[in-house]
Amino acid sequence: MTSNAEVIVAGAGPVGLLLACELALAGVRVTVLDRRTEAVPQSRALTMHGRTLEMLALRGVAGRFLARGMPIPSGHFAGLPTRLDFSACDSSCPFTLFIPQSVTEQLLEAWAGELGVDVRRGATVESTGQDEEGVWVAGTRAGTPFRLEARYLVGADGARSLVRRQAGIAFDGVPPTRTAMLGDVLLSTPPPGRALSLGNPAGGLMVVPLGGELYRVIVVDAQEIDVPVEVPVTLDGLAAATRRVAGDDFGMHAPQWLSRFSNQTCLAQSYRQGRIFLAGDAAHIHLPAGGQGMNVGMQDAMNLGWKLAGVLRGRAGASGMASLLDSYEAERHPVGAALYRNTLAQSALMMESFDPAGQALRATLSELMKGPELNATLAHELSGFGIRYRAALLPTPQGGEACARWTGRRVPDWPLRHADGTASSLYRHLAGGRWVALRVDESAQTGWQGALDGGWVDMVTAAVPGREAELEGVAVLVVRPDGYVDHAIAAVMPAQASLG
Template identity: 85%
Template structure:
């Protein structure tokens, strides 16, 4: 079994597949190894957040997912009654997309096939290693041993990641202390509106329609909260728990999937060791609250993918790869905190004090500021990276407000009367210099290989005040601003952003 891959990805879930696609868009040869011979029909994740849709839109494929999912304008924090309102988010996608993980994987696998990704199912990885020149992976497929070599290895192989363990990366955190039950079942008498979310002194419950008579029922039962995660769930047990919390079981029958999950919360001590990287559940696991796990993992994949591609194509120094952990580990730490907070509110709040805390926080969430903050946090829209990646980026308060900022898919107006959108110019995986004032044209070159940059001159309708004093924005391949370039006039008038002003 041979491979000419430059990158080997272990794991063909949404994270591994998206990473492979991001690499392949840039022409990187990638092999994905997946131990499962077939895709898993059950879907742990049902939610795609707006920032993940933006990432897919950056590469021109969001429409495939929108066609198969259902937009939902609100979300939840810890199952509290007050919903999160995503309309406060500046995005083309101010909603969550209800889409089963199985469908997400199907669509990503199809895209990977179009891009020529080498996906090998039934390939069990048993050993990994690295030296200063590359990595190797050994294992078996169809009873035969294999050994593959590449420049880099990425573990997207889940919570029990063999890649992480063999790299010697610690997985620090908290062991499971509470569990909940999940069942994909059919209901004879579904709740009004076909969906329900409630919490009380007996526990908490959500019912979500999956199509036809099939529903997902998730129950946090105060009487069963200490049952170990390894104990199988039965239909009778799920029904009894549902009756305790909701007063009825909605006539549940014919289960397709029954499972138990815990509040175990862990974060990899590092996301990189030499030429080996971690992404998704291999790097962070937590209570599945707010639909964040898959989405944060896919965002890990995007962040790492374009950086690996730039280094492998000789367009960036290898030091760029240091920024993957620098940018994404803090996101994992924030995920660790917010899911622990939700765990306390959902799984340790059955006494009067806990119920009072839930009611108080739910009331506070009716205030637009807190609601918007939590909506931005859970959706990924609120992520902002702290530093410019390019050397020589302009400094000063006037420019600092743009550094690391996520851009929505702005409509652009060109001098010849044509229109386009911002994301169209990022679909190739290159950087973008968006020149928003004519005087900048041809006068500013960022510290980048010219073959890795698209340059576009356009007005941004409705954003004139926001862009006052800006000649250009230098936008990373993942849609975040690296830095802004000020107009000469804004420098002479006292704008505190003088370095490398356009003349």
């Protein structure tokens, strides 16, 4: 098996496939290796958060996912009764999308095929390595040994990541101490309204319709909380636990998938070791609370993808290449740390709260979440809308004054109005994975030198209707390919000043 790939991605889940698409969009040759011969039919994740949908909208493919999913305007934190209201988020996607992970993977793999990504299933990676010039991956496929070489390797190969282990990256955290049960089963007598979420001293329960008579039942059973994750789940055991918590098993039968999961929570010490990077579950694992895991992983992939592409295509400028790749860990590791904290907090509320004190804590926090400020804070954190990067990647141009309040902010898909009367939207200009310098003050003079290749930047002059007050004093917004503002320029620059 040979390959002329510039990047090898281990793992063909949503994270690996999205990363491959982002790279291929820039013309990078990428090979994806996955040990499974076929995509997994079960769906660990059922939730696509609004920020992930925004990322797909940035590349013009969100409609494919919206057509196959169902928008839900609210979410949950630790299964508490008060729901999170995503309408407080400034976005064209202020909701979660109910969409099985199997469908997400199917759509991403189809997009990867359109972009020419080389996806090789049945390829088991057994060893990896790197030197100053590149990386290598060795393994077997259909019983035949292979060895591939490339410039970079990304481990998107899950919680037991071989890439992470062979790179010597520590993966420390909280060991599994509590477990819960999951089953995709048919229900003869589903609960009223078809969906159900409840918590009480006996445990917690969620029932989610998957279509027809098929439902996902997730049970945190106080009597079974210490059962090791390796112990198989039976239909009888799931039904008994459901009865203990809800007083009814809803006539569950014909299980299609039964599983047990734990509260194990780990974060990679680093996301990069030389030419090897980690993304998704290879970098962070946690209790699947709030549907965050796949989404944070896909956001890792977007962040890394355009940066790797820029370096491989020489667009970052000679002095900017190393720092651009370093910024992946600098930006995403804090996001992983925040994920670590909030899922541990949810684990305590869901799996350690069966006594009167725990029940009182749940009731108190649920009541506090009725306040719009706390509700909005949690909604922004779980959805990904609240992420803000701390520092600009580019220097402020000579002669320009930075507007610090804009650095690192996510920008929604603003409608734009051009001087000739035509209209467009911001995300349309970002669809090719390029930077956009949005000039909202026509008198601003801009140019690009040094830090970025001018061929990687589109200059767009337009007004932003309805955002005039917010943009007061801003001449130019320099927007990264992932839809975050790198920096904003306040002063009108001399004609010869350069942006970079």
